[in-house]
Amino acid sequence: xxxxxxxxxxxxxxxxxxxxxxxxxxxxxxxxxxxxxxxxxxxxxxxxxxxxxxxxxxxxxxxxxxxxxxxxxxxxxxxxxxxxxxxxxxxxxxxxxxxxxxxxxxxxxxxxxxxxxxxxxxxxxxxxxxxxxxxxxxxxxxxxxxxxxxxxxxxxxxxxxxxxxxxxxxxxxxxxxxxxxxxxxxxxxxxxxxxxxxxxxxxxxxxxxxxxxxxxxxxxxxxxxxxxxxxxxxxxxxxxxxxxxxxxxxxxxxxxxxxxxxxxxxxxxxxxxxxxxxxxxxxxxxxxxxxxxxxxxxxxxxxxxxxxxxxxxxxxxxxxxxxxxxxxxxxxxxxxxxxxxxxxxxxxxxxxxxxxxxxxxxxxxxx
Numbered sequence: 001x002x003x004x005x006x007x008x009x010x011x012x013x014x015x016x017x018x019x020x021x022x023x024x025x026x027x028x029x030x031x032x033x034x035x036x037x038x039x040x041x042x043x044x045x046x047x048x049x050x051x052x053x054x055x056x057x058x059x060x061x062x063x064x065x066x067x068x069x070x071x072x073x074x075x076x077x078x079x080x081x082x083x084x085x086x087x088x089x090x091x092x093x094x095x096x097x098x099x100x101x102x103x104x105x106x107x108x109x110x111x112x113x114x115x116x117x118x119x120x121x122x123x124x125x126x127x128x129x130x131x132x133x134x135x136x137x138x139x140x141x142x143x144x145x146x147x148x149x150x151x152x153x154x155x156x157x158x159x160x161x162x163x164x165x166x167x168x169x170x171x172x173x174x175x176x177x178x179x180x181x182x183x184x185x186x187x188x189x190x191x192x193x194x195x196x197x198x199x200x201x202x203x204x205x206x207x208x209x210x211x212x213x214x215x216x217x218x219x220x221x222x223x224x225x226x227x228x229x230x231x232x233x234x235x236x237x238x239x240x241x242x243x244x245x246x247x248x249x250x251x252x253x254x255x256x257x258x259x260x261x262x263x264x265x266x267x268x269x270x271x272x273x274x275x276x277x278x279x280x281x282x283x284x285x286x287x288x289x290x291x292x293x294x295x296x297x298x299x300x301x302x303x304x305x306x307x308x309x310x311x312x313x314x315x316x317x318x319x320x321x322x323x324x325x326x327x328x329x330x331x332x333x334x335x336x337x338x339x340x341x342x343x344x345x346x347x348x349x350x351x352x353x354x355x356x357x358x359x360x361x362x363x364x365x366x367x
Contacts, residue, residue, distance in 0.1 A: 269293020
């Protein structure tokens, strides 16, 4: 029996040395993770924000601004229009949502009746009246069923409001990370591409474009559309004199991101229209809320395809899972991070399957 086969040869020694190096490297990575763990949410969101807003940065640089100056301009804009409004609105948002939910439950408990002109509408009046009776709970069973759905919904929106307030630090970190990437993005992308090429060749290096396209597809088409809907709803209700317009805009944002269809967004403006009708009848403000609410609700139909373009093929079910899974795992920012991560994973998997058939990564990912 040779010394190597007995377990004391150079082969065994080399194996032990490699195992020790691997163990030390794993411990090193674990230490890095423990150090960065409190900031991982902000770091991930900052990377997503940097990729999503990269075309704006490129537009500023092409207009003659140095990269650092362009990054500073974008940071200032986000501080003024994102972070400061969040920090101002977040503390009172939870209270406003609780008050809004309490008023809604008290209103439903009064068993409100539809105006006669609605029930008298030809063809649809009777159907609306029947649906309204079931919705408002004009029997003990229907009322109990309505409340069984209302309580989880109220808890979800209140948790989202609390999460928004607690996400201020992560949002600040995200802005710092995004600004750093905007200032030195080319170098970072070069290093990342070089690492991926070393690990898996030029095909793996090309996945940076695929991932960037997926991030922009989700952020423009889903997050961007929902944000526009929320802002427009808040603005319209503010013009109409509806109280808590900012809170209702926040609710619209969450409903639009959730991808559960236009019906739930209709509930927001319909409730506001009812409030106006109860206080001043069918005056111009009432009709403004109705028309504006319909416009905001169905704006998604035209805006989302325009913003997404050919960037994303993520199935709607994965979007829904990403939204709610991200919220459960990461809180408020998870509403944005969850579907983005699933979109990146889905597009990378599609690119890998395409490479197996010789298609390679899709060119649209670099858009």
